Amino acid sequence: MLLIKNGKIITMAGVTLEDGCVLIDQGKIKDIGKAIKVDDDEELQVIDAKGSWVMPGIIEAHCHIGITEQKKGFEGDDSNENCNPITPYLRAIDAINPMDAAFAEAVHAGITTVMVGPGSSNVVGGQFLIMKTYGRVIDDAIVMNPAAMKIAFGENPKRNFNDQGKSPMTRMAIGAMLREELFKAKQYIEKKKKAKESKEEFLEDFHYESWIPVFEKKIPLKAHVHRTDDIMTAIRIAKEFDLDLTLDHCSEGYLIAKEILDSGYPVIVGPSLVARDKIEVQNCNYKTAGILKKEGVLVSITTDHPVVLIQLLPISVGFAVRAGLDMEEGLKALTINAAKICRVDDRLGSIEIGKDADIAIFSGNPMEVFTKTLYTIINGVVVYDSGQEQDLV
CATH class of the missing domain: 3.20.20.140 (Metal-dependent hydrolases)
Known part of the structure; x- marks a missing residue:
């Protein structure tokens, strides 16, 4: 499972959540909210997106x-x-x-x-x-x-x-x-x-x-x-x-x-x-x-x-x-x-429960020249992490 937390979640489905969370499981979006509880015994990867824009891919x-x-x-x-x-x-x-x-x-x-x-x-x-x-x-x-x-x-x-x-x-x-x-x-x-x-x-x-x-x-x-x-x-x-x-x-x-x-x-x-x-x-x-x-x-x-x-x-x-x-x-x-x-x-095209977990996390508005792509997630897998500057899988 993958949890994105503390981000500006721009769902493109009529809702934007400040300091929101997105939970991903088996390649799909499982939950979206201000706070998401995950059982302690579950294997969990976490991305802290504080200060970032979280958008559909x-x-x-x-x-x-x-x-x-x-x-x-x-x-x-x-x-x-x-x-x-x-x-x-x-x-x-x-x-x-x-x-x-x-x-x-x-x-x-x-x-x-x-x-x-x-x-x-x-x-x-x-x-x-x-x-x-x-x-x-x-x-x-x-x-x-x-x-x-x-x-x-x-x-x-x-x-x-x-x-x-x-x-x-x-x-x-x-x-x-x-x-x-x-x-x-x-x-x-x-x-x-x-x-x-x-x-x-x-x-x-x-x-x-x-x-x-x-x-x-x-x-x-x-x-x-x-x-x-x-x-x-x-x-x-x-x-x-x-x-x-x-x-x-x-x-x-x-x-x-x-x-x-x-x-x-x-x-x-x-x-x-x-x-x-x-x-x-x-x-x-x-x-x-x-x-x-x-x-x-x-x-x-x-x-x-x-x-x-x-x-x-x-x-x-x-x-x-x-x-x-x-x-x-x-x-x-x-x-x-x-x-x-x-x-x-x-x-x-939007961050909604049940849709493919294709998500891009940006340092700001992606339409601005100086904005950086921080993470790219496809089918629930992090395939780009700017901190590593290479494909991960």
Whole structure:
């Protein structure tokens, strides 16, 4: 058992306890309170968090950690299958290297969970997953797989396939190819259902099987969109096929905040801590998250690692707070909002009894530059202790 005591417990569930305690047992949060009694005969590890912030582990809702490895070049970059614009059958789990050094940097920043998947070179890129940031075997770190189907609009697919002299070279072609793929997937699913009902033989197709959880609304489309026109095209197509959707990046989202609210889809804003080196990000602005939130949109923030280094996620949210996002909403963007958007809020994103014991302890507000991560706890195990300056297990 592990007891965290004397900390400022920011539960992200509507309660903050000064000088509070959290009791952890068998990887889960067992109790929360001002004082927690533990039997003397129980084996107990204690962390005195006096003067510190105790928060749910931070969640990165969109990145390419481990699939685009640091310092590895082509050999370590498995983010995009650039030769085919439609690849729904690709699975992030087959490409993520948990030995990527960025995982340790995430842990040291108090980031305990990441949503990872293919890049945005293809119209349909493949399946994202959600995993914990600690462990040598990816299968043991999985929280949800698959967790989303990546789709992309705008410059990246256009540039990639224009360079190859094939479609899509225009936004029209991107929209048309995605619609055609969804149309065929819907037909496939309907045929499979009818065959099952009539007990007829049905030959499964590996390509279209990957779309079943999307059409069943178990997972959303995860749309790479920056410009307003691309945002609206993603919304239009998702509505046309009655599918769930997250709007990722959403650089110009603040220009159409009401329309995004009306769509009912959540937004993952960023990365904003970068040069505006593409036409479609010319209107990128830190105020985006704050404007969307004030309109009523559910918002999280991303580094899009390695575009921005993953350990800079709390600082990236801090810039959004400086530009108008409410401080509490900034903390939510790092935790419970990200968990809700990723559909894992039943396990993660807040300190509540029964949830995974993923906790980060900071010297102060994690969105401030000089704040230090003191401890990172994943599944109830202390995996980082700043006093030892190394991973513990």
